[in-house]
Amino acid sequence: MTVKTARKGRVVVKKEMCKGCMLCVEYCRRNVLRVSESFNKMGYHPAEADESAECTACMVCSLVCPEVAIEVYDDEDRSE
Amino acid sequence: MKLKNKWPKYYKKDVITHYCPGCGHGIVHRIVAELLEEMELGKRAVCVNPAGCAVLAYKYFDIDMIESAHGRGTAIATGVKRARPDLFVFTYQGDGDLSAIGTAETIHSANRGEHISVVFINNAVYGMTGGQMAPTTLVGMRTTTTPSGRNPEYDGYPLHITEVVASFPGVAYAERVAVDGPAGIQKTKKAIRNAFQCQIDGLGYSIVEVLSPCPTNWKMTPRASFTWITEEMTKEYKLGVLADRRARE
Helix, strand or coil, X not given: CCXXXXXXXXXXXXXXXXXXXXXXXXXXXXXXXXXXXXXXXXXXXXXXXXXCCCCXXXXXXXXXXXXXXXXXXXXXXXXX | CEECCCCCCCECCCCCCCCCCCCHHHHHHHHHXXXXXXXXXXXXXXXXXXXXXXXXXXXXXXCEEXXXXXXXXXXXXXXXXXXXXXXXXXXXXXXXXXXXXXXXXXXXXXXXXXXXXXXXXXXXXXXXXXXXXXXXXXXXXXXXXXXXXXXXXHHCCCCCHXXXXXXXXXXXXXXXXXXXXXXXXXXXXXXXXXXHHHHHCCCCEEEEEEECCCHHHHCCCHHHHHHHHHHHHHHHCCCEEEEECCCCC
């Protein structure tokens, strides 16, 4: 695909590992992450990614996450 | 789409730690695991655990670990390093472990210039036992044993153990950093990398003090505890390199 979109990255939160500390939600400048209304097995409200938001794959969420619960995917076309 | 942050090789796969939400230990654990992978130390690394919140760190790191008696981390690390100088030995200690019960071991191992690295997590309270006053608690700070704030006339003043240790000639590198945001986390990684490199180069003792949030015992949100480190804790504990004798011959 050669269609250029503003969205350059994608964030995946591992729901069962997240403890809902909200650091990623607080530090995300693009408001990609938000707190889920559902619970996980530990009883926390995990963070979840808003698929429509424009993630730039800046890695700040994965940097501040104490649980290594966030995976950041980058658009390969942009990195080349 | 390409994954940008791979799971650290020396952190057990998909482990869920016992730490509270927003705890700085998880961040520093990840940094240490990433550095062991990046510096190719994992196969010969030995970590000595403290007593304290990080007592279960052996469940999370996929390297050789030794559980020490309370405060005796640097004493055990001394023995391991002297018996097997080819190993990479570091301790991971909290403030109740390193600067309270383990003061003697910390000071003497630093004074001897043992070739070990120390990661010192300072969160200004005894986290594991429920937030009692530690030697590092700030003046006026409320804890469960100082409900009206730490009074220096009765409880004394905060102990700056890293400054004490940094004055010894055997210490190659001493730095204080803070886990108080993305920039602070990147500086923490750089500081621990420098400390580990000191041991690889055989320069002597290296210590990194990390000001780390304890949202549960500080009774704050994780974000507010980051701000509190930046605004209050760094006033008492000044950040920066306290000793750097890497250039000496």
